[in-house]
Amino acid sequence: MSENQRRPITARRVILLLVVLAVLLVPIPTFHTPHSRDVVIDASQFEYSPPRLNINRGDTVNVTLNASDVVHGFFLDGYEIDSRVEPGISQKFTFTADRSGKFRYRCSVACGPLHPFMIGELVxxxxxxxxxxxxxxVVAAAAVLLGARKRRMA
Amino acid sequence: MKTMSRESPTDEKRFDVLGRMPRLRRMVLSRAFQPVLMLLLLAPFALAVTAGLLGTSAGNRNFGIVFVWIVWWALLMVLLVPGLGRFWCTVCPIPAPGEWIQRRGIIGGVAKLRTLGLRWPRRLRNMWLQNAGFLMLALFSTIILTRPSVSAAVIVGLTGTAVGMSLLFEKRTFCKYVCPIGGFIGLYSMVAPVELRVRDAQVCVDHRSKDCITGNENGYGCPWMVYPGKLDRNLDCGFCTECLKTCTMDNVVVNLRRPGTDLGKPVRGKRIDEAFKALIMLTCSIIYPAVLFGPWATVKAWAGIESLGGWLIYAAGFLAVTLVVMPGLFWLAVSRGQKRSCSGLTIRQAFNEYAHALIPLGLASWIAFSVGFALTNGSYALAAISDPLGWGWNLFGTREAGWTPYLSSTAPGIQAVILLCGLIFSVRTSLRVGFRHDPSGATTMQATSPVAVFLLACTLALLWLYLG
Structure with a gap:
């Protein structure tokens, strides 16, 4: 393969690498100042209410956890918070949401047939x-399409 | 013994595994190879059924649920199918009792088959029954995954059907045309880097006796009713290794190859059943995380049959999305591409051919689902193995092991990477199909782009479900 043939492919790869790095590393600005939030979560077979919580990074979250039927648990993925709540006895805990993304909270105490799927979401x-x-x-699909070479796909 | 890698029709290199590993070859050629592996797996499956029928009704404490739907499922979807293709079908204990009744023994020599030997109706020689069977299981999956007795009943039902069919029909008719698990394993085995093929097809053409079909003193004629000389994709081969034993020309090999080599090859006949299999599997892999891992308790209650009315709504929605909406959207994508293409394919042909592009993403989606489920619930296995029936035993001292989700911080990232790999693989497959039908490449982009957009949309939906 000659240099002339090789150069455009290399340039394309460098551009692709730069785009991927930009997608991975460019910071996403936030316009929210951290707040303290009080959240009440009710656990019952086999759901949490609210099922989905939206907060902002940096917020301090004061959780009050209630159980309305049987003993339930509350495990928050990513934050490794684990709590157990009995009916009539609320549990309170606080954490700072210092990581962005979606984190599932799930029951950590076997509470019935659908227990493994008793899940809520903290965003x-x-x-x-x-x-x-x-x-x-999007970048990957476009790169494969645009970078397609017949000899590679044969 | 010939050990050189052979050149396939597409000039892709192969590595002849058994040629390079004589000990493994001797093991595989032994008549005991498959039955011993089946027996080894029959024991835990028998325990799973016993636990399901007699053990505790708490799924997370019952070996029947934990072993089958967490351990086995994760091993199957994360390791066995992507890594070894149809190898599960080699060792699967479900058809074992039926096959042993047919063969009048477990390990012994080759015997005349005890069966009525009926031929499977021509109209049913396709994947439609497997598609229907998988959809039935999928519709009831929430209770199958959580109720030990229901899970055991499914395994017993499948085994009983396999036994009954082995008495009535020839060979592995159940595995080939009915088994809902074998259907998707076959489909996804086309991605695997392992294949069983003939070294030189011309040797098969010239060989008159066709021992691989008729059988001989070393083994049975192909139980999957395949002529190895024409075998060109994993979907059709059950990897039972009989042809390795019967071939007198040393012409059957197990190759390592580039993953996904079967994808994008010409689809023979009207194989819309295969296209629907790919669509059903991809769609279910999107619905499952939405229903089971999503926060929507009402949908979960419907899927869990807490009320008949709710389940009917769920079933109608499930079937509509799986059989109408997703196929309809894919049909639109393919037809839009074909309008701008000079491939000469009809829309139906293109639908069948481009459906191969759904396979890598579908497999990746199932791997992502299984990884998440296994990492979250895998720790239940420790307690279940010590107390498989939930009767208070403590066989290995781990009965009191608590629930511990593994890698809860990193699991979504792992799932995202798996999905992105699946997307890239799928788009490449769609391009392979496009280039094959448009050798000049002039309109390949136009034909493929709508399919790529469909694949991208599915990936974005999955990313949103796992991360959004």
Whole structure:
């Protein structure tokens, strides 16, 4: 393969690498000042209410956890918070949402048949992981399409 | 013994595994190879059924649920299918009792098959029954995954059907045309870097006795009713290794190859059943995380059959999305591409051919789902193995092991990477199909772009479900 043939491919790869790095590393600005938030979460078979919480990065979250039927648990992915709540006895805990993204909270105490799927969602905005991953998906699909070479696909 | 890698029709290099590993070859050629592996797996499956029928009703404490739907499922979707293709079908214990009844023994020599030997109806020689079976399981999956007795009933039902069919029909008719698990394993095995093929097709043409079909003293004629000389994709081969044993010309090989080599090859006949299999699997891999891992308790209650009315709504929505909406959108994408293409394909042909592009993303989506489920719930296995029936035993001292989700911080990132790899693989597959039908490449982009947009939309939906 001659230098003339090789050069455009290399340039394309460098551009692709720069785009990928930009997608991964360019900071996403936030316009929210951190707040203190009081949140009440009710656990019952097999759901949390509210099922989805939206907060901002840096917020301090004061959680009051209630159980309305049987004993339930509350495990927050990513933050490794684990709590157990009995009916009539609220549990309180506080954490600072210092990581952005979606984190599932799930029951950590077996509470019935659908226990493994008793799940809620905490979204700490701006949700950088989903935006970056989505942008990468667009870049990847476009790069494969535009960079297609017949001999490679044969 | 010939050990050189051979050149395929597409000039892709192969590595002849058994040629390079004589000990493994001797093991595989032994008549005991498959039955011993089946027996080894029959024991835990029998325990899973026993636990399901007699053990605790708490799914997370029952070996039947934990072993089958967490451990086995994760091993199958994350390791076995992507890594070894149809190898699960080699060792699957579900058809084992039926096959052993047919063969009048487990390991012994080759015997005349005990079966009525009926031929499967021509109209059903496709994947539609497997598609329907998988959809039935999928519709009830929430209770199958959580109720030990229901899970056991499914395994017993599949095994009973396999036994019954082995008595009535020839060979592995159940595995080939009915088994809902074998259907998707076959589809996704086309991605795997392992294949069983003939070294030189001309040797098969010239060889008159066709021992691979008729069988001989070393083994049975192909139980999957395949002529190895024409085998060109993993979907059709059950990897039972009988042809390795029966071939007198040393012409059957197990190759390592580039992953996904089967994808994008010409689809023979009207294989819209395969296209629908790919669509059903991809769609289910989107619906499952939405229903099971999503925050929507009402949908979960419907899927869990807490009320008949709710389940009917769920079932109608599930079937509509799986059989109408997604195929409709894919049809639109393909037809839009074909309008701008000079490939000469009809829309239906293009639909079948471009459906191959759904396979890598579908597999990646199932891997992402299974990784998340296994990392979150895998720790239940420690307690279940010590107390498989939930009767208070403590066989290995781990009964009191608590629930511990693994890698809860990094799991979504891992899932995202898996999905992105699947997307790239799928778009490349769509291009391979496009270039094959448009050798000049003049309109390949136009034909492929709408399919790529469809794949991208599915990926974005999955990313939103896992990360958004």
């Amino acid at each position: 700490v905005g701006p949700n950088e992981p989903v935006w970056r991953a989505s942008a990468l998906a």
